[in-house]
Amino acid sequence: MSAPETDTTDAGTTTPGVAVGTTTAGTGVPAAEADADALRERALASLTTARARTTLLTDSVDEPDLVAQHSPLMSPLVWDLAHIGNQEELWLLRAVGGREAMRPEIDTLYDAFEHPRSERPSLPLLPPAEARRYAAEVRGRVMDLLEGADFHGTRLTEAGFVFGMIAQHEQQHDETMLITHQLRKGPAVLAAPDPEPAPPFTGPAxxxxxxxxxxxxxxxxxxxxxxxxxxxxxxxxxxxxxxxxxxxGAYQAFIEDGGYDTERWWSPRGWAHIRQHSLTAPLYWRRDGGQWLRRRFGTTEAVPAEEPVLHVCxxxxxxxxxxxxxxxxxxxxxxxxxxxxxxxxxxxxxxxxxxxxxxxxxxxxxxxxxxxxxxxxxxxxxxxxxxxxxxxxxxxxxxxxxxxxxxxxxxxxxxxxxxxxxxxxxxxxxxxxxxxxxxxxxxxxxxxxxxxxxxxxxxxxxxxxx
Structure with missing residues (x-):
């Protein structure tokens, strides 16, 4: 049987939810104007959603936890907070808006390539209250900029790309901060409902x-x-x-079958790595008698067999x-x-x-x-x-x-x-x-x-x- 012909057009060539045409149906509004309004709404929603999550992740812990480095693999949460604001200022206020730098002296402190994560706790970082004020002031000015933004003319602004880039950047750091929450010791500070229970999957493997x-x-x-x-x-x-x-559950079968003790299953580098670091199970797992337990955001629970395995290299x-x-x-x-x-x-x-x-x-x-x-x-x-x-x-x-x-x-x-x-x-x-x-x-x-x-x-x- 021959393969279907490949469509050489690219999916997603228009912004989802944005009208295409000369006018928006039923309104008489020029399509370009309607497109700009839709892009503005999408950018606003994306930036607002990201900031609400950043606020949750940073307001849910006290100041010692904000400034602490919970793992050498991760930045202090307060660094992420100010870095988010600094990147927003650099790209939206300065690059797009042509504004003067608000705090030029902190640019190098929050340059991810200037200072590796292990060094960041020793830097003269903005304290939590000041980091919050800085990020909030940047966001306020960005909201003013967004009201009159032109989504044409430059590659940065076309289709709102730079606003989307910054929203994605903040959400990526929110994920990083959530990883830090998982690494931190202490009681749970985050809560969310569990996913809806699903019937056991009976489809093809x-x-x-x-x-x-x-x-x-x-x-x-x-x-x-x-x-x-x-x-x-x-x-x-x-x-x-x-x-x-x-x-x-499937991964437990690998463990119980001696997976971590059998060299033939591992690449040479993988075998050397697990031997050097004495790895015997996914991160956060531990055996308690005949049961596997795991730590999850400050709580301990039995490892649920039906969930996808998590925290494996x-x-x-x-x-x-x-x-x-x-x-x-x-x-x-x-x-x-x-x-x-x-x-x-x-x-x-x-x-x-x-x-x-x-x-x-x-x-x-x-x-x-x-x-x-x-x-x-x-x-x-x-x-x-x-x-x-x-x-x-x-x-x-x-x-x-x-x-x-x-x-x-x-x-x-x-x-x-x-x-x-x-x-x-x-x-x-x-x-x-x-x-x-x-x-x-x-x-x-x-x-x-x-x-x-x-x-x-x-x-x-x-x-x-x-």
């Missing part, structure tokens, strides 16, 4: 993704970041992929896949499983189509503080029936973080370009800690293969038998 070309990446998604671009054809051989992420994911007689999917395979519709040959924005994520589609936005049971969100499944490709847990792939053909760094090299190479592995799909503004079918995350504090899990794949 894996699905076959057809071989052939598909369109990977994007050239038209207005707020996509540079590493997602450009859209380009990619050929993928047929392969099987797990219908759901690997669960805690790439080496652990790779070893489990080998033990299971499978492998991790490549990044291209993951994206084809998530976006490709065999019936039309088209790549959608999301597994369920082109509509923005809703609560019926995926577990996103810190709406819950844990993954949903494997098999949840049938409305968010891909055309082939693969579930939870968006939200719940970031999914490790086998691929190194590399540029796409035709990549151009924008608006600065340090966002992506300096990380390209074999040192970083790609993660896809987002987690429960990711906001929808920073999560797409094309969105790419990356980290070192040893990282476990991130909200990372995985699913496995296998090549179709020849």
């Amino acid at each position: 894996e699905v076959l993704v057809p071989g052939g070309p598909f369109l990977m990446g994007t050239s038209g998604e207005p707020w996509a970041l540079d590493n997602e671009r450009p859209a380009h054809p990619r050929e993928v051989a047929p392969f099987w992929i797990d219908t759901t992420p690997v669960t805690n 790439w080496y652990e994911a790779d070893a489990y896949a080998r033990w299971a007689g499978r492998r991790l999917p490549t990044e291209a395979e993951w994206e084809k499983a998530a976006r490709f519709d065999p019936a039309t040959g088209r790549s959608h924005r999301y597994p369920w189509g082109d509509a923005d994520p809703g609560p019926e589609h995926a577990n996103l936005g810190q709406r819950h503080l844990r993954p949903a049971p494997a098999g949840s969100y049938p409305a968010g499944a891909s055309p082939l029936g693969v579930r939870q490709l968006i939200g719940d847990v970031w999914e490790w792939t086998s691929s190194d973080f590399l540029p796409y053909p035709g990549f151009r760094a924008y608006p600065y090299e340090e966002y992506s370009q300096v990380f390209f190479g074999p040192d970083h592995k790609v993660l896809r799909g987002g987690s429960f800690a990711v906001d929808p503004v920073a999560c797409r079918g094309t969105f790419r995350n990356w980290d070192y293969p040893i990282r476990r504090q991130i909200f990372s899990g995985f699913r496995t794949a296998r090549s179709e038998a020849v």
Whole structure:
């Protein structure tokens, strides 16, 4: 059977919810004006949502916890807070608005490339009250700027890109701050309802993704970041992929079968790493008699067998896949499983189509503080029936973080370009800690293969038998 013809147009070439045409139906308002109003509303909503989350994450702890470094892997929460405000000032007030610097003396303090995380507690950082005032003053001026913003004329402002970039930046730091909350010791300070209970998943364990070309990446998604671009054809051989992420219960079977004690399941670097650091289970797990327990945001609970496994590094994911007689999917395979519709040959924005994520589609936005049971969100499944490709847990792939053909760094090299190479592995799909503004079918995350504090899990794949 021949593969469907690949659609060479890129999904998402217009901003979702923005009218297209010469006038807006029924209003007589010029479309350009209506487009600007819709973009302004989208930017406002995205910035406001991000700031509400930042406030929750920083107001929920006292001052000692704000200024403390809870792990050398993470910044003090107060650094993230002022850094968010500083980046907003740099890009929106200065680069777009042409305003004078409000606090030029702090620019280097909050430059992520100037000072590694381990050094940040020793810097003369703004104290919490001053950091809050600074971020609030920046935001007030940004609201004034947004009222009269022109969404045409420059690459930064076209389709509101720079506002989307800043909203995504803040949400990415909110996820980082949530990781810090998980690392901190002490009683729980955050609360959220659990995901809706889901009946045990009884569908097929894996699905076959057809071989052939598909369109990977994007050239038209207005707020996509540079590493997602450009859209380009990619050929993928047929392969099987797990219908759901690997669960805690499945991963426990790997542990109980001596997975951490059997060298043949591990890559040489992975084996050396787990031996050096005495790893025997995912981060935050401990055995109490015959039961596995885990720490989660200040509470201790039995490890729920039905949830996707969380806080595993790439080496652990790779070893489990080998033990299971499978492998991790490549990044291209993951994206084809998530976006490709065999019936039309088209790549959608999301597994369920082109509509923005809703609560019926995926577990996103810190709406819950844990993954949903494997098999949840049938409305968010891909055309082939693969579930939870968006939200719940970031999914490790086998691929190194590399540029796409035709990549151009924008608006600065340090966002992506300096990380390209074999040192970083790609993660896809987002987690429960990711906001929808920073999560797409094309969105790419990356980290070192040893990282476990991130909200990372995985699913496995296998090549179709020849």
